[in-house]
Amino acid sequence: MDIIASLPVYAAVALLSYTLYGAIWRLYFSPVAKFPGPRLAALSFWYEFYYDVVKGGAYVFQIEKMHQIYGPIVRINPYELHINDTDLDFLSKLYPSIGKEVDKFWWSAGMFGNTEMTFGTIGHNLHKMRRAAFAKFLSPAYIRKLEPLLKDLVSSMITKIEAGLKEGRTINLVHAYSALTQDVITEYCFSFSRKCLEKENFAPHYYEWMQIHCTFTPIIKQLPWLLPMLNKLPDWWVKRTDDAVWLIRMQEAEYLAQVRAVMSGDDKDKTSHITIFHEILNEPLLPPSEKTEMRMKAEATSLVGAGTLTSAHMLSLTTYFVLSNHEIHKKLSDELGVAMPDPASSPSQQVFESLPYLNAVLDEGLRLSYGSMHRLSRSHPKDTLQYRDWIIPPGTPVGYSAYTLHRNPEVFPEPEKFKPERWLNLAPADRQHLRAHLNNFGRGSRQCVGMRLAYAELYLTLGYLFRRLGSKVQLQDTEYERDVAFLQDYFIPAPSRQSKGVRVVMKLDASEATT
Numbered sequence: 001m002d003i004i005a006s007l008p009v010y011a012a013v014a015l016l017s018y019t020l021y022g023a024i025w026r027l028y029f030s031p032v033a034k035f036p037g038p039r040l041a042a043l044s045f046w047y048e049f050y051y052d053v054v055k056g057g058a059y060v061f062q063i064e065k066m067h068q069i070y071g072p073i074v075r076i077n078p079y080e081l082h083i084n085d086t087d088l089d090f091l092s093k094l095y096p097s098i099g100k101e102v103d104k105f106w107w108s109a110g111m112f113g114n115t116e117m118t119f120g121t122i123g124h125n126l127h128k129m130r131r132a133a134f135a136k137f138l139s140p141a142y143i144r145k146l147e148p149l150l151k152d153l154v155s156s157m158i159t160k161i162e163a164g165l166k167e168g169r170t171i172n173l174v175h176a177y178s179a180l181t182q183d184v185i186t187e188y189c190f191s192f193s194r195k196c197l198e199k200e201n202f203a204p205h206y207y208e209w210m211q212i213h214c215t216f217t218p219i220i221k222q223l224p225w226l227l228p229m230l231n232k233l234p235d236w237w238v239k240r241t242d243d244a245v246w247l248i249r250m251q252e253a254e255y256l257a258q259v260r261a262v263m264s265g266d267d268k269d270k271t272s273h274i275t276i277f278h279e280i281l282n283e284p285l286l287p288p289s290e291k292t293e294m295r296m297k298a299e300a301t302s303l304v305g306a307g308t309l310t311s312a313h314m315l316s317l318t319t320y321f322v323l324s325n326h327e328i329h330k331k332l333s334d335e336l337g338v339a340m341p342d343p344a345s346s347p348s349q350q351v352f353e354s355l356p357y358l359n360a361v362l363d364e365g366l367r368l369s370y371g372s373m374h375r376l377s378r379s380h381p382k383d384t385l386q387y388r389d390w391i392i393p394p395g396t397p398v399g400y401s402a403y404t405l406h407r408n409p410e411v412f413p414e415p416e417k418f419k420p421e422r423w424l425n426l427a428p429a430d431r432q433h434l435r436a437h438l439n440n441f442g443r444g445s446r447q448c449v450g451m452r453l454a455y456a457e458l459y460l461t462l463g464y465l466f467r468r469l470g471s472k473v474q475l476q477d478t479e480y481e482r483d484v485a486f487l488q489d490y491f492i493p494a495p496s497r498q499s500k501g502v503r504v505v506m507k508l509d510a511s512e513a514t515t
């Protein structure tokens, strides 16, 4: 009887001893105990929780401050290291393309809800197999083949923006760009397009769904048990009680329906081209366990998400900076006027790739839109890494963030300013060296597989839009800090909660504007 009555006391003592042991181990005996950083961050994940969950995607800013205090390598949680260095040697060691096994850090791999998607796959070999099943589909050769489709979609977007402007409406470009990139990626993935470009106001709810999904990423990462639990709640309950979770659920149901249509062959008459999901399902090297409905749904969620917000945000930010600076706008318009004399023509991406000023604008837009603000952590399970005088034990997750890389004042003086000039008048080797500091698409074996498609979207959209509409539009009630700047890290950077997007109206003198 006495023993039973004392059980809670024994349990409390056991828990306390275990916690104490864990804390001492993390502070003094862990393989990363020797690395500098705040003690609180080394002790538990609650430190990161506070910045990312309570303050809303803000740990990246705290990590930037840690580097100012502790130097180029810091321990940012019980297991993980973060590097901020202008010397890029270690970057290529950490993110090799071939020849080394590289895993994702389990802690962050599942931050979009599961580790079934290629993006969230932890182990090196499984990732390699999953990625290979569709990577060729996003190769430069394939993107070129589908360029006519892309040109048509970009042109439809511009026609629709122009029609709206002529009716005297304010156009939210974030919604227009997100409609474009969604229509592109859904065409590539499935045999249907979401046809957001045809819907009223560019179907803003799809953009909002994705934004909401992203705001969940720090919570899913910190509390990995929460999502599986929410997934068990019945539809009627979620619909009544939680708009955000309901929206995510509806979006996933839509992906599942598309995946089922591809799997059952019901979509055969609806597409004129092979899609990513046909490619994956027909891949003989993928075992049946890799072709289940649920895995395909996870892959679809990741592909549509990755292919939409990233490009749309980059385009919005770049458009804002060009429209808000007369000199930049004029230089870009002059260059495009020569390269594309007939504004109604549809030159290929190649034409734009050779334009120095457009390239400078594009690189500066990439720099300030970051791609992902989150650190891209990798661990080398079999290799010890040397960073300066530090020996990093095998299996230690280490990451770089585009946010800190792109804002390093030694490499990019006045980093907060949009200055295309920093990319001009450089010797080819120097320009290449400067470009190596951009990390929008990550590196190595897990570099963004959609990078070529993204570049095609960026070149064609910026080229066509500024040539056809540049002289006709002006910004409307758009402020950089409130509406444009990326101030929250939800893996994909997000602007402030108050953001109303980048909005444009017809210029007062547009009827006289020459094209």
Ligand code: HEM
Binding pocket: 118, 119, 120, 131, 138, 185, 302, 303, 306, 307, 308, 310, 311, 314, 370, 371, 372, 376, 439, 440, 441, 442, 443, 445, 446, 447, 448, 449, 450, 451, 453, 454
């Ligand atoms: C400006 C546009 C884009 C940016 C900045 C961007 C950025 C990124 C980044 C930072 C990663 C993570 C790399 C890592 O984990 O180390 C990534 C991965 C990925 N991206 Fe993109 N992305 C863009 C467009 C696209 C598009 C259009 C697609 C559509 C196919 C796409 C599909 C993917 C996929 C599937 C992955 C996972 C790759 C893997 O783990 O092997 N992305 N992207």
